[in-house]
Amino acid sequence: PKVVTLPxxxxxxxxxxxxxxxxxxxxxxxxxxxxxxxxxxYEAHGEPFPAATRDALKDAxxxxxxxxxxxxxxxxxxxxxxxxxxxxxxxxRKALGCYANLRxxxxxxxLEHLSPLKPELARGVDILIVRELLGGIYFDGDRKIxxxxxxxxxxxxxxxxxxxxxxxxxxxxxxxxxVTSVDKANVLEVSELWRRDVxxxxxxxxxxxxxxxxxxxxxAMLIVSDPGRYDVIVTENLFGDILSDLAAVIPGSLGLMPSxxxxxxxxxxxxxxxxxxxxxxxxxxxxxxxxxxxxxLLRHGxxxxxxxxxxxxxxxxxxxxxxxxxxxGTAGTRxxxxxxxxxxx
Amino acid sequence: PKVVTLPxxxxxxxxxxxxxxxxxxxxxxxxxxxxxxxxxxYEAHGEPFPAATRDALKDAxxxxxxxxxxxxxxxxxxxxxxxxxxxxxxxxRKALGCYANLRxxxxxxxLEHLSPLKPELARGVDILIVRELLGGIYFDGDRKIxxxxxxxxxxxxxxxxxxxxxxxxxxxxxxxxxVTSVDKANVLEVSELWRRDVxxxxxxxxxxxxxxxxxxxxxAMLIVSDPGRYDVIVTENLFGDILSDLAAVIPGSLGLMPSxxxxxxxxxxxxxxxxxxxxxxxxxxxxxxxxxxxxxLLRHGxxxxxxxxxxxxxxxxxxxxxxxxxxxGTAGTRxxxxxxxxxxx
Ligand SMILES: CC(C)[C@H](C(=O)O)[C@@H](O)C(=O)O
Ligand SMILES: CC(C)[C@H](C(=O)O)[C@@H](O)C(=O)O
Numbered sequence: 001p002k003v004v005t006l007p008x009x010x011x012x013x014x015x016x017x018x019x020x021x022x023x024x025x026x027x028x029x030x031x032x033x034x035x036x037x038x039x040x041x042y043e044a045h046g047e048p049f050p051a052a053t054r055d056a057l058k059d060a061x062x063x064x065x066x067x068x069x070x071x072x073x074x075x076x077x078x079x080x081x082x083x084x085x086x087x088x089x090x091x092x093r094k095a096l097g098c099y100a101n102l103r104x105x106x107x108x109x110x111l112e113h114l115s116p117l118k119p120e121l122a123r124g125v126d127i128l129i130v131r132e133l134l135g136g137i138y139f140d141g142d143r144k145i146x147x148x149x150x151x152x153x154x155x156x157x158x159x160x161x162x163x164x165x166x167x168x169x170x171x172x173x174x175x176x177x178x179v180t181s182v183d184k185a186n187v188l189e190v191s192e193l194w195r196r197d198v199x200x201x202x203x204x205x206x207x208x209x210x211x212x213x214x215x216x217x218x219x220a221m222l223i224v225s226d227p228g229r230y231d232v233i234v235t236e237n238l239f240g241d242i243l244s245d246l247a248a249v250i251p252g253s254l255g256l257m258p259s260x261x262x263x264x265x266x267x268x269x270x271x272x273x274x275x276x277x278x279x280x281x282x283x284x285x286x287x288x289x290x291x292x293x294x295x296x297l298l299r300h301g302x303x304x305x306x307x308x309x310x311x312x313x314x315x316x317x318x319x320x321x322x323x324x325x326x327x328x329g330t331a332g333t334r335x336x337x338x339x340x341x342x343x344x345x
Numbered sequence: 346p347k348v349v350t351l352p353x354x355x356x357x358x359x360x361x362x363x364x365x366x367x368x369x370x371x372x373x374x375x376x377x378x379x380x381x382x383x384x385x386x387y388e389a390h391g392e393p394f395p396a397a398t399r400d401a402l403k404d405a406x407x408x409x410x411x412x413x414x415x416x417x418x419x420x421x422x423x424x425x426x427x428x429x430x431x432x433x434x435x436x437x438r439k440a441l442g443c444y445a446n447l448r449x450x451x452x453x454x455x456l457e458h459l460s461p462l463k464p465e466l467a468r469g470v471d472i473l474i475v476r477e478l479l480g481g482i483y484f485d486g487d488r489k490i491x492x493x494x495x496x497x498x499x500x501x502x503x504x505x506x507x508x509x510x511x512x513x514x515x516x517x518x519x520x521x522x523x524v525t526s527v528d529k530a531n532v533l534e535v536s537e538l539w540r541r542d543v544x545x546x547x548x549x550x551x552x553x554x555x556x557x558x559x560x561x562x563x564x565a566m567l568i569v570s571d572p573g574r575y576d577v578i579v580t581e582n583l584f585g586d587i588l589s590d591l592a593a594v595i596p597g598s599l600g601l602m603p604s605x606x607x608x609x610x611x612x613x614x615x616x617x618x619x620x621x622x623x624x625x626x627x628x629x630x631x632x633x634x635x636x637x638x639x640x641x642l643l644r645h646g647x648x649x650x651x652x653x654x655x656x657x658x659x660x661x662x663x664x665x666x667x668x669x670x671x672x673x674g675t676a677g678t679r680x681x682x683x684x685x686x687x688x689x690x
Contacts, residue, residue, distance in 0.1 A: 086531045086532065116463060116570045117462060117463070118461060118462070118463060137499065137532075140496075142496075143533075143535075145535070145537050145538050148504070148538075149501070150535040150539075151487075151500035151535055152534055153497070153499075154482065154497050154498075154499065155494065155495070156495060157494045184583070184586075186429070186431045187431065187435075188482065189489060189490040190496055192490050193493075193494070216586075217586045217587050218590065220565070220587045220590050220591040221591060221594045221599075224591065224594050225461045225594045238529070241529075241561075241562045242561055242565045242584075243565075245562040245563065246566060246591065249566045249569050249570045
């Protein structure tokens with residue numbers, strides 16, 4: 001099998017190197033091919049998602065992404081929109097047809113103290129957020145800024161809703177069997193369609209799954225004040241962007257949060273943290289999320305769940321023995337990675 | 346002066362009665378006129394924002410709202426959209442021209458333990474969220490659901506952005522002088538306009554205020570993991586709906602959260618909690634937020650800051666002496682209200 005790696009910007013290359021070391025260890029037969037994306041790709045090739053990268057995806061079995069983007073005041077942010085690093089990321093998602101972004105939010109036993117929430121609220125949290133990734137206000141072509149007015153369009157069609165809802169129900173069947181669909185149906189027509197179609201799919205195909213519908217503002221509250229109530233959450237692109245980042249703070253460090261984006265073609269696996277340009281190149285970035293993304297890649301991208309479990313177990317051990325700075329420890333990227341590799345033996 | 350009260354649905358009438366008792370005590374010269382809104386108004390008059398209510402607003406100096414809406418499975422939610430309780434609320438906001446929703450999020454000293462956040466994060470939090478309330482995807486007429494597709498439009502014009510930003514800068518000048526404007530400018534054109542116009546207004550008129558721009562997903566994280574970093578937050582309608590509800594969990598009870606909606610005409614003052622139909626009529630609802638809304642009404646609606654301060658002080662005392670059930674105490678609506686009235690003497 002072939003895995004394309006896209007290290008990207010900031011700490012992306014460091015954490016991807018760590019993740020690749022782990023991947024080589026557990027799956028030595030995998031061919032790894034590295035390509036450019038994001039701001040670095042723009043610098044080198046004049047665009048954030050170069051043709052060579054796009055071509056390489058054609059026969060890939062899975063894609064491992066670092067992270068893209070520069071600092072808040074990076075000149076990249078002043079480029080015309082299609083040349084910015086984020087546009088490379090959106091184009092990549094589109095090219096891969098990854099319509100469902102899966103983000104597990106799990107508080108590891110013994111690490112409750114890292115959470116900004118009280119330990120009794122954080123303990124045992126285990127949520128899977130399924131975010132629609134290719135539709136809605138992100139991609140709709142009906143958008144414009146001109147003079148003193150601007151607009152974007154949040155649009156969905158039934159097939160777009162159904163395919164991501166299907167993924168959520170499928171995932172719920174292997175978990176606690178509960179799905180919360182999130183919308184703003186008391187105000188938006190597009191949410192009315194969303195709610196109707198999610199419910200219809202449940203009634204048609206997933207009668208064993210318990211489905212309820214909640215408003216996005218209410219979920220933003222409850223995910224913080226009572227996170228234990230959720231199993232699988234499914235929602236549209238923009239709400240998912242906000243809620244999945246929000247939920248990601250519960251475990252206490254973004255350095256612990258992997259993600260998988262799945263669809264028709266090869267899956268895309270990436271840590272959810274940003275490029276953290278302030279600490280890039282210092283050897284202190286926490287590679288756990290990137291390594292856990294390898295776990296998701298092995299499970300969902302290459303169907304190797306034994307190897308995936310081995311990675312997950314090794315990361316859990318390393319986190320206890322050699323916590324990185326964001327976790328209140330002192331381990332650097334290299335030490336932590338070494339600890340994961342050692343724990344796998 | 347004349348204040349129109351709109352008790353609304355669920356616990357709305359109970360908490361409004363409590364608030365009115367306090368208003369009568371501190372401002373006996375105020376004329377109070379009660380009208381219908383929401384689900385109850387639909388039952389009685391066939392529409393959630395009846396003509397009689399609309400007419401009564403014409404010569405009002407301020408409006409005190411309870412809350413509207415039924416239970417999750419209320420038949421009201423199945424009515425055609427314009428007849429639902431929420432539509433009455435949106436029509437009311439529009440009729441009053443209230444384009445800026447101000448929501449103070451303050452953790453009262455000594456009540457940190459109520460927060461879902463660790464006490465060291467909750468302590469001292471004092472944020473003012475200014476949400477644009479009459480524009481964006483909520484009100485834009487370009488919206489439709491038809492067959493297997495639906496859309497809504499998030500649109501803003503420069504004058505809409507400027508008037509609410511102006512309110513935020515003005516408020517910041519009497520606080521710590523810092524404004525965070527929230528958008529999704531890395532993806533949305535409408536956010537690009539928002540960011541540009543907010544910055545231009547700052548550069549033109551509020552050079553003494555410190556302005557920064559953050560993405561909505563990042564703010565959702567930081568408001569939980571580091572709430573102390575914010576002073577005034579200004580954002581568009583939908584992002585404001587989500588973020589203001591999210592921030593509202595920090596003090597630990599929605600029963601503590603008042604709000605003021607200001608614009609060209611009389612202001613609208615209301616607790617941010619919902620209608621809580623499960624506890625309606627039991628005499629146990631916490632009226633603190635409704636009473637604190639009277640405080641905001643006195644300050645912003647009637648320019649009586651001495652009376653406003655008296656109300657705020659009395660509520661703070663009553664919260665300590667007679668906490669309600671949502672705060673871990675035993676006081677009912679009546680006992681708490683009595684305590685506020687007593688504390689004012
Ligand atoms: C960088 C940005 C375009 C992206 C998004 O909004 O999807 C990011 O926030 C994410 O969640 O992966
Ligand atoms: C009831 C609903 C229409 C309303 C809104 O979304 O504005 C509510 O959530 C609020 O924040 O006041």
